[in-house]
């Protein structure tokens with residue numbers, strides 16, 4: 001019951017046996033410093049056959065067997081104050097019981113290095129056990145007195161565990177759990193233990209380390225970072241992921257405890273922000289839970305986490321200082337993670353922020369480059385950026401601060417990039433100079449607006465004719481609430497007197513109820529094309545041009561096109577082609593265009 005509720009699965013029984021063998025050999029080495037020691041794992045070869053693990057460690061006397069094996073929680077691996085010894089893997093005094101997950105009986109034969117007679121302990125799943133001194137006893141495999149110093153644990157696994165104790169199953173488990181144990185482990189005579197590549201400190205990563213990196217990351221890692229926290233005996237390597245992960249994703253590390261695998265997915269070894277690395281470490285000073293499948297959240301883990309985080313951070317800073325081109329490559333993959341990081345870490349920010357990629361109205365650049373070119377003008381939202389993109393003057397780029405952390409970083413840019421100047425831009429600031437056309441041209445502009453409105457009714461877009469800079473921009477799609485409000489107010493006041501009042505109130509009510517949220521197309525009276533449009537009478541040409549200008553304004557503002565907008569563009573262009581080469585009637589399928597409003601005779605006169 002205890003085992004089944006502690007461990008995630010029966011496979012851990014191999015880990016517990018390897019661990020006991022390893023500790024027994026460590027104990028023997030204390031008395032015999034030259035002792036090498038080997039753990040032999042002998043898989044079961046077929047149903048009902050024996051599975052065994054043998055070690056040539058310290059062994060057990062009859063008294064120790066009775067005391068240590070038969071009592072839950074008894075362990076020889078704690079000191080006189082009952083504190084776990086850091087030079088032993090075991091500590092809880094329960095590990096051997098995990099064998100009951102695969103077998104109804106545990107048979108231990110042992111001979112102590114103290115010279116005491118060999119002893120046999122048989123523990124059964126019903127809680128009973130027997131202890132027998134083997135001196136003078138002759139068994140099939142061990143004539144009396146021939147039992148070498150060390151311990152052999154035998155199980156007769158249940159049918160359900162056949163896969164775990166088969167040669168292939170055992171090899172896989174012994175390799176997974178014990179491949180880096182400090183004591184040689186063989187499975188059916190084949191050695192599975194080998195050096196841990198993540199502990200090596202060679203200037204160039206060895207093929208083994210690179211292979212481990214590929215295995216852990218699932219691709220060729222971007223880089224490797226050596227890790228070392230002396231205070232908790234934690235050493236290893238962090239592999240930088242070559243692909244981005246979402247910041248919500250937790251990092252996961254592989255942790256070995258004195259060479260024994262604790263977990264392949266520990267998610268609290270590194271700080272949360274370090275989700276762009278995967279670490280493989282060995283530790284002697286961090287504390288396992290009783291299942292030995294996770295780490296206890298204690299001071300040791302907390303300080304280790306902080307120091308491992310510092311190592312990752314040092315690596316990033318080193319990259320910035322020594323190989324900026326590598327940093328650029330790193331940032332292109334992990335800039336999101338780093339944006340989250342730099343807002344809390346000023347020192348790192350000074351190294352990283354100049355290199356962070358950003359979006360501007362003149363294309364992608366970096367914060368550093370933008371600061372070098374002059375005052376960094378940034379928007380607070382993506383929406384504002386999109387609207388301003390339509391009117392940004394060449395040579396005066398606007399930075400999109402709308403993506404996560406960008407506005408915050410932009411606002412603090414002077415702290416991170418010496419000499420940088422920044423300024424927030426809003427749509428309302430930028431286009432408050434949407435002037436009403438001069439009085440003398442008011443009639444012409446109003447007529448243009450009416451006709452443009454008619455051309456866009458089916459697309460649900462109202463227009464306004466205004467004079468604004470830059471004059472190269474023929475039309476602007478305005479969606480900013482403050483600007484829309486001022487446009488509506490002006491329109492109302494143009495109507496004058498009583499109507500101004502009524503329209504103004506209706507407008508406020510609509511805004512309050514959110515019913516008038518659609519944007520408007522502002523046609524630029526200063527633009528040559530718009531001016532020309534006002535002078536032509538051909539309704540077909542005018543409506544198609546207005547429709548093209550509308551879609552162009554949407555695109556310039558990085559606004560998504562609806563299906564209707566795309567159709568409007570294609571139809572309008574097709575018609576223009578027809579019109580320009582003098583073909584027959586326009587061929588649009590759009591109903592509004594198929595039945596163009598009749599042209600007024602007196603339009604010409606006006």
Ligand SMILES: Nc1ncnc2c1ncn2[C@@H]1O[C@H](COP(=O)(O)OP(=O)(O)OP(=O)(O)O)[C@@H](O)[C@H]1O
Pocket residue numbers: 016019020021024055057058059060068069074075076077089090091092093094095096097151
């Ligand atoms: N192969 C072995 N050689 C010598 N002594 C052993 C061996 N296996 C077990 N023991 C003794 O039995 C005790 C109990 O073992 P058990 O595996 O239940 O717990 P543990 O290793 O002390 O702690 P943990 O539960 O953390 O593994 C050990 O402390 C050790 O003294």
